[in-house]
Amino acid sequence: MKLRQLECLCAIVDAGFNISRAATNLHSSQPAVGKQLRQLEEEIGTDLLLRVKGRPTALTPTGERTIEWARRSLQCAKSFRETAREAKVGEFAWTIPLFASHTLAKYIVLPAISSFLDAFPNGHFKVMQGLPDQAAQLMQDGEAMFGVAHQPRELPPGLVAIPFRTLDLALLAPARHPLLRLKQLTLESIATYPLIAQNTSRPQGARVMRTFFEAGLDPKPVVEAPDAEVVKAFVTAGIGVAIIPAFTFDARRDTGLRIRDASNLFGASVAAIFLKRDAHLPAYAFQFLEMLDPTLERRRIEGMIFGP
The missing domain is CATH 1.10.10.10 (Winged helix-like DNA-binding domain superfamily/Winged helix DNA-binding domain)
Incomplete structure (x- = not known):
């Protein structure tokens, strides 16, 4: 053979x-x-x-x-x-092509890339925006070494998802909005206001809307937006309220806005590393992944991608 x-x-x-x-x-x-x-x-x-x-x-x-x-x-x-x-090439001649959702690329991947480039300057990253269902094709085509995205309900075939960070969700609203003053925040109270929703084609947007539907509520988003930054822009304009990952809010930058913890209502989303099963990763890739999150140890990763 x-x-x-x-x-x-x-x-x-x-x-x-x-x-x-x-x-x-x-x-x-x-x-x-x-x-x-x-x-x-x-x-x-x-x-x-x-x-x-x-x-x-x-x-x-x-x-x-x-x-x-x-x-x-x-x-x-x-x-x-x-x-x-x-x-033959050596550890410092490196290239890391990766895909990431826009939000995670900006708030989680970017700091790790900056730190890695400081430590290992003789190489480069190629960052592509992608969603979990695009991961299999990007990796099959050899375009991406791994990906960083929210963990989906169903994993694309041929991939392994390794969760590494829990991401709490929060209500985002203009300062002095009535929802911020409620003693107890509920799905029903949120659903009474215009909602700026993330596109349901994305795992997080789908999960937020599914939570409303499972509670017997049918909110009508006035705007569907692709990522947290666009969502925040519409909330700033006073068009509605939104549910966003809490880590995307910066009180110094997002002036005029406030957040309120909503993890008890929507649960938390999970950020995961997507890897091709049985795929080889160079040593520098493992170094970057540990810099991205200390839980992404080489032994753990190899146990997942080469395991049953």
């Missing part, structure tokens, strides 16, 4: 079972890719692809189990090469 055979199998599946397209992606020819697949099936002793009139259309049950191991084998081979390359 050869890695090239596994590579051809994965390429065919990724190309929607179009061998011609898979050959193009592999910079090979259609007959060569088809030959590699046949040799793999002959060695295993069973078909991996269902065929209709000679054309592959889907994975067989054996193929569905085989493709997972094929991808893991290719990832391990890539890790071997990257480990050797890392030893």
Whole structure:
């Protein structure tokens, strides 16, 4: 069994079972890719692809189990090469491509990047904005080494999410707003005022609205915004109130606004590191992750990405 055979199998599946397209992606020819697949099936002793009139259309049950191991084998081979390359390049010639949600990139990732660059100046970061459901494709394409985002309810396939920080939520309102003076803040009282909501396509925005709905409330947001900074701008303009991560509020900068703890109503969101399962991480990446949060120790991370 050869890695090239596994590579051809994965390429065919990724190309929607179009061998011609898979050959193009592999910079090979259609007959060569088809030959590699046949040799793999002959060695295993069973078909991996269902065929209709000679054309592959889907994975067989054996193929569905085989493709997972094929991808893991290719990832391990890539890790071997990257480990050797890392030893040759040296620890100070580094690049870290990562994706992060806008809010976490600004308030959590930025300070860690600043500290890391002070300690290891001979390298660079490539920061891409992304959401958890975009993580798998970014990592599959080799564009991102890891990601930082709110932990979703469902994890994209092929990824491991390692939680590292709990993020309390708070009510944001203009100073002297009636909600700030209530003895007890409730979902019902918040729902009576115009709401500036984060887009429900984002985990945090979806969770806030879901909390209202599960309580039998149906607030009508007057504005849906992409991130905490835009949300705060609309609250500053007096258009409504909002639920935001408490760590995004700065009393010195956000003049005219106040926050009130709402974690008892909405719970807390969780920031997580997203990593590709069975992926190699260079030594400097582990150093950065520990700088991002001390709980992100190498032993813990490797136990998660290489564990069952």
